[in-house]
Amino acid sequence: MAAGVAAWLPFARAAAIGWMPVANLPMPVAPTEKNKRQDEVIILNVSGRRFQTWRNTLDRYPDTLLGSSEKEFFYNEETKEYFFDRDPDVFRSVLNFYRTGKLHYPRYECISSYDEELAFFGIVPEIIGDCCYEEYKDRKRENAERLMDDQEDNKDAKLPNMTFRETMWRAFENPHTSTMALVFYYVTGFFIAVSVITNVVETVPCGSAPNQKEVPCGERYTVAFFCMDTACVMIFTVEYLMRLFAAPNRYRFMRSVMSIIDVVAILPYYIGLVMTDNEDVSGAFVTLRVFRVFRIFKFSRHSQGLRILGYTLKSCASELGFLLFSLTMAIIIFATVMFYAEKGSSSSKFTSIPASFWYTIVTMTTLGYGDMVPKTIAGKIFGSICSLSGVLVIALPVPVIVSNFSRIYHQNQRADKRRAQKVQKARLARIRLSKAGSSSAFLHSKRNGLFNEALELTQLPYKMSLSEQSSTKEEQHLGKSSSLLESQHHHLLHCLEKTTNHEFVDEQYYQQSYLEGGLQNYPPRSPSLSSQDGVTGTCCSRRSKKHNTPLRNASAPAHMQPLTHPQTHHHGLQELSTIHIQPLSTSRSSLNMRIDEPAPLNCQSSQITTAIISIPTPPVTTPEGDAHLPTGPSHQNVVKVSAL
Amino acid sequence: MGLVMGTFSVQTKPVTYHKDTADDDFEMTIVCHRPEGLDQLEAQTNFNKRELQVLYRGFKNECPSGVVNEDTFKQIYSQFFPHGDASTYAHYLFNAFDAGHTGSIKFEDFVTALSILLRGSVTEKLQWTFNLYDINRDGYINKEEMTDIVRAIYDMMGKYTYPVLKTDAPKQHVDAFFQKMDKNRDGVVTLDEFILSCQEDENIMRSLQLFENVI
Numbered sequence: 082m083a084a085g086v087a088a089w090l091p092f093a094r095a096a097a098i099g100w101m102p103v104a105n106l107p108m109p110v111a112p113t114e115k116n117k118r119q120d121e122v123i124i125l126n127v128s129g130r131r132f133q134t135w136r137n138t139l140d141r142y143p144d145t146l147l148g149s150s151e152k153e154f155f156y157n158e159e160t161k162e163y164f165f166d167r168d169p170d171v172f173r174s175v176l177n178f179y180r181t182g183k184l185h186y187p188r189y190e191c192i193s194s195y196d197e198e199l200a201f202f203g204i205v206p207e208i209i210g211d212c213c214y215e216e217y218k219d220r221k222r223e224n225a226e227r228l229m230d231d232q233e234d235n236k237d238a239k240l241p242n243m244t245f246r247e248t249m250w251r252a253f254e255n256p257h258t259s260t261m262a263l264v265f266y267y268v269t270g271f272f273i274a275v276s277v278i279t280n281v282v283e284t285v286p287c288g289s290a291p292n293q294k295e296v297p298c299g300e301r302y303t304v305a306f307f308c309m310d311t312a313c314v315m316i317f318t319v320e321y322l323m324r325l326f327a328a329p330n331r332y333r334f335m336r337s338v339m340s341i342i343d344v345v346a347i348l349p350y351y352i353g354l355v356m357t358d359n360e361d362v363s364g365a366f367v368t369l370r371v372f373r374v375f376r377i378f379k380f381s382r383h384s385q386g387l388r389i390l391g392y393t394l395k396s397c398a399s400e401l402g403f404l405l406f407s408l409t410m411a412i413i414i415f416a417t418v419m420f421y422a423e424k425g426s427s428s429s430k431f432t433s434i435p436a437s438f439w440y441t442i443v444t445m446t447t448l449g450y451g452d453m454v455p456k457t458i459a460g461k462i463f464g465s466i467c468s469l470s471g472v473l474v475i476a477l478p479v480p481v482i483v484s485n486f487s488r489i490y491h492q493n494q495r496a497d498k499r500r501a502q503k504v505q506k507a508r509l510a511r512i513r514l515s516k517a518g519s520s521s522a523f524l525h526s527k528r529n530g531l532f533n534e535a536l537e538l539t540q541l542p543y544k545m546s547l548s549e550q551s552s553t554k555e556e557q558h559l560g561k562s563s564s565l566l567e568s569q570h571h572h573l574l575h576c577l578e579k580t581t582n583h584e585f586v587d588e589q590y591y592q593q594s595y596l597e598g599g600l601q602n603y604p605p606r607s608p609s610l611s612s613q614d615g616v617t618g619t620c621c622s623r624r625s626k627k628h629n630t631p632l633r634n635a636s637a638p639a640h641m642q643p644l645t646h647p648q649t650h651h652h653g654l655q656e657l658s659t660i661h662i663q664p665l666s667t668s669r670s671s672l673n674m675r676i677d678e679p680a681p682l683n684c685q686s687s688q689i690t691t692a693i694i695s696i697p698t699p700p701v702t703t704p705e706g707d708a709h710l711p712t713g714p715s716h717q718n719v720v721k722v723s724a725l
Numbered sequence: 726m727g728l729v730m731g732t733f734s735v736q737t738k739p740v741t742y743h744k745d746t747a748d749d750d751f752e753m754t755i756v757c758h759r760p761e762g763l764d765q766l767e768a769q770t771n772f773n774k775r776e777l778q779v780l781y782r783g784f785k786n787e788c789p790s791g792v793v794n795e796d797t798f799k800q801i802y803s804q805f806f807p808h809g810d811a812s813t814y815a816h817y818l819f820n821a822f823d824a825g826h827t828g829s830i831k832f833e834d835f836v837t838a839l840s841i842l843l844r845g846s847v848t849e850k851l852q853w854t855f856n857l858y859d860i861n862r863d864g865y866i867n868k869e870e871m872t873d874i875v876r877a878i879y880d881m882m883g884k885y886t887y888p889v890l891k892t893d894a895p896k897q898h899v900d901a902f903f904q905k906m907d908k909n910r911d912g913v914v915t916l917d918e919f920i921l922s923c924q925e926d927e928n929i930m931r932s933l934q935l936f937e938n939v940i
Binding site: 087088089090091092093094095096097098099100101102103104105106107108110111120570573574576577578580581582583584585586587588590591594595 | 779780782783784786787801802805806808814817818821835838839842843850851853854857858874875878879881882883884885886887888889890894898901902906919923928929931932933935936
């Protein structure tokens with residue numbers, strides 16, 4: 082029900098007079114109020130603060146506490162008011178929801194207390210308006226994360242039954258879980274440091290006694306250094322293998338950055354072991370030793386900050402790339418200019434443009450080594466421009482990167498935006514579903530056979546009802562609260578049905594009748610359909626001849642797809658585009674065409690029959706082999722009352 | 726150097742510029758219309774004070790600025806017909822309510838029309854309905870106008886109907902209508918023909934009285 086515009090229902094009903102002369106059938110009688118009472122003010126006493134509102138305002142949302150009869154439980158006979166022992170501040174938002182149709186989330190309110198109040202009053206938080214929804218979701222997520230963190234800390238203390246492998250993995254990931262893990266953590270850290278220091282000291286020239294040349298320590302104490310190296314590599318290898326064994330997902334572990342660093346750190350040693358004799362590749366071997374410095378990156382397991390830095394650099398990649406790109410362009414431009422400016426000068430160091438690159442870089446970063454200096458006047462002028470602009474070029478992107486860093490750092494604290502996207506979609510789906518509920522409410526009330534055109538309706542027809550036979554949730558919901566507003570709205574829709582001499586049905590029934598009957602479809606304007614060039618008979622059977630139509634396994638091999646109709650929920654069905662339906666032996670291929678976007682309307686379809694047809698019964702279809710109409714939820718029997 | 730940097734901007738991500746619609750909204754809210762006094766409205770229409778109060782509260786709730794423009798009108802009306810597309814019919818309704826063709830409906834227009842529809846005499850109601858059907862206000866309803874109206878009504882039904890809506894259903898409906906209404910078979914329906922024919926039809930007469938107790 083369009084609760085927000087409930088006040089305009091009288092207008093909508095009055096406007097229905099415009100249909101009357103067009104209609105051929107008599108209209109149903111309007112529902113009247115049993116006891117027509119004036120709109121009264123009701124008092125809601127929430128912990129002492131009195132709120133007053135019209136009763137109609139609360140009736141707009143009959144599936145909440147205040148809109149339904151549930152509030153009668155809180156009615157105080159003596160004071161003639163409804164007393165709620167809840168928070169009056171949050172109640173303000175709740176009541177405003179009834180008044181304006183929009184639910185707002187006040188920022189100063191605690192998220193969990195707000196949620197509790199909403200749950201108490203039966204309001205779904207998804208309908209929070211767009212203005213406040215993001216804030217609400219952010220706070221909720223933060224809260225959830227905080228709770229999760231607390232839980233995790235508690236969790237670490239427990240968990241007695243874990244396999245040895247899982248224990249090992251947990252020990253590797255969180256060193257403070259057990260003493261062994263801590264010991265392991267420090268030992269590996271120590272050995273990383275030792276290994277790095279060894280690599281460094283290896284190259285220091287140790288004092289040489291009798292030899293003339295200064296020899297680096299590495300060559301002097303080869304054996305010692307080799308033993309040290311071996312020990313470190315042993316430790317690293319053992320550690321890597323243990324991690325590999327303990328990892329829950331080995332393949333993923335092997336692909337992770339840390340494990341690659343581990344491998345790169347120990348590989349040079351093994352390669353060196355393999356090819357010690359060959360002189361030619363010793364040059365390559367020396368290069369390989371450079372990779373031993375990667376062992377220092379193993380420290381990132383020990384340092385959270387290092388990890389975040391690495392991650393932010395990775396995220397800042399585009400900004401860094403831009404910086405690099407702009408620097409490159411500037412360097413090339415200035416190098417070219419300097420080269421041509423200095424070309425004339427003799428004994429110029431600017432021998433080529435690439436040679437000028439060095440000068441440009443040194444100047445722009447304000448290093449100024451002085452190994453290359455312009456001598457011509459033009460060169461000096463351009464050189465000064467270069468150094469001045471160098472300051473700018475370097476200084477400008479740096480704040481960008483810094484701000485990026487801080488942004489990513491904060492973002493790192495929260496969850497992904499992508500998760501929020503999914504929640505947004507879920508939320509929209511839920512809102513759509515609740516809106517669909519309003520249109521299906523009418524159909525459900527019809528389906529329960531409560532419409533009876535011949536009878537005089539003197540009381541609210543929907544209240545009698547809902548027999549025990551109904552089991553679906555929607556019907557229970559309907560039986561719970563069918564306000565006067567609803568019955569009037571349904572009466573309005575019923576008048577429309579009478580005017581056009583067609584009924585509202587839901588999608589499944591529509592497909593069924595579509596398949597059994599005629600195929601010339603009326604293309605409505607906005608939800609787009611494709612029209613068919615149907616040929617055979619119409620489906621305009623008189624109501625008097627209707628009968629129960631159980632869900633048939635009609636053999637029509639066609640499937641329908643509701644395209645852009647926003648109110649119905651989606652099945653994964655396909656729509657016919659052009660068919661020529663002869664008896665049902667048409668080839669399946671043409672019928673199973675799928676349309677992904679709305680086909681253009683074809684309002685100029687040929688009009689075939691002009692007379693109003695009355696076919697006694699729909700043509701009996703002989704079900705052929707391959708029936709499969711998607712049987713959705715069990716379709717209730719539609720009882721058609723025989724009309725006048 | 727600035728030129729150089731300027732040319733680098735091609736590398737940046739595309740920036741979306743939001744057209745600032747705040748100005749438009751601001752202008753809209755400035756337009757505020759207050760209706761004439763309650764006494765005057767009571768004299769002009771067939772409603773009593775209490776009914777006018779109820780009507781105005783509902784009106785003001787949806788349109789705080791005091792006027793309804795066509796989009797809001799369509800939006801409100803469409804909420805009552807979730808199955809189909811009510812915008813075309815709402816458009817015709819809007820034109821019928823907006824007697825002065827100002828492009829917006831004030832509370833006075835609203836209440837005047839409602840007074841006719843709910844409390845008016847049969848002739849007045851029929852006159853109003855004729856006005857609704859006569860889209861170009863030339864005093865005659867021809868087949869095209871009627872087809873437009875009927876098609877707009879059928880649009881409100883939406884796609885899922887039983888029996889399935891055929892393309893020529895509006896046309897048949899219009900033909901039946903003209904059969905009934907067009908006495909001298911000249912292809913158009915005048916006001917007198919319309920009123921006469923409606924008064925002859927029992928169903929229509931009865932249905933006109935249907936919404937008397939709406940408020």
